[in-house]
Amino acid sequence: MEAQELFMNGEFIPVERGVISVRTHGFAYGTGCFEGIRGYWNEQDQQLYLFRAREHYERLLRSCKTLQISLPYTVEQLLEITVELVRRNNQRQDIYIRPVAYKNDQTIGVRLHGISDSFLITTEPFGDYVATTGLRCCVSSWRRIDDNAIPARAKVCGAYVNSALAKSEALQNGYDEAIMLTHEGHVSEGSAENIFLVLNGELVTPAPTENILLGITRDTVMELARRELGRITRERSIDRTELYNAEEIFLCGTGAQIAPVVEVDHRSVGNGQIGPISKALQDLYFEVVRGKRPEYRARWCTPVYSS
């Protein structure tokens, strides 16, 4: 069901009233940060589980710190507000929750300090963000923004211009998704996804210093690979040609979930089919996020409805 209400500046209000002024600082300058959290409906439990919402809000608070945005809530309060919002909207299907903290000052002048902030949360029904059945990717001609330009560790609104340039270039050239390199030419990430490779049987992903967003799905994948498949992920620099030599590649993110890549720059990944490690991790992930694995449900899934 479409949301009837959103949360804005301390209140639950009808969606139609969720408007900002054209003079808003965050709109003109991109001075905001956000999160994307998924809620998964579990038919058997008649329950909606928010996946790793705590970690998303911890990251939001870190992004706010970088942007000098003061958010007057603790992680605990943010979780309570989110649960209350979804309940009010009575959503019983897969959803996407979008908290945004931004500079709402109406003044002209680009800076971060000494101006007022706002916070809102919206929630909406959501399906697949990208196909999970095999993506065709290109290496983007757009480089990933550097930590010294706009820190990728923070999920900064304005930084998504970099992602949008790469994504549109990829789609308009007939690919499904872009893979971006750092300024040094190392593999960084997709437009809104982290990337994993299977190289010589080993699971490899770009190190945190490769201008990536430290993804919560990335962390989930590393833990599932270790605990369930007995595979340790190596975090290191990855060269472009390693993409062409990999047996398997997949992208991952809250939106993308686990999305296998079957082709990069017209070279098939492995034999061009979804590989066994990608498939095993994808299957596990879909069970875990929907709360079907009790050992992970207790730690990672926040139930919305009282049972």
Ligand code: PMP
């Ligand atoms: N990188 C970028 C640039 C992203 O936008 C996202 C999506 N939030 C990710 C990686 C994956 O992060 P997460 O798994 O925390 O959603």
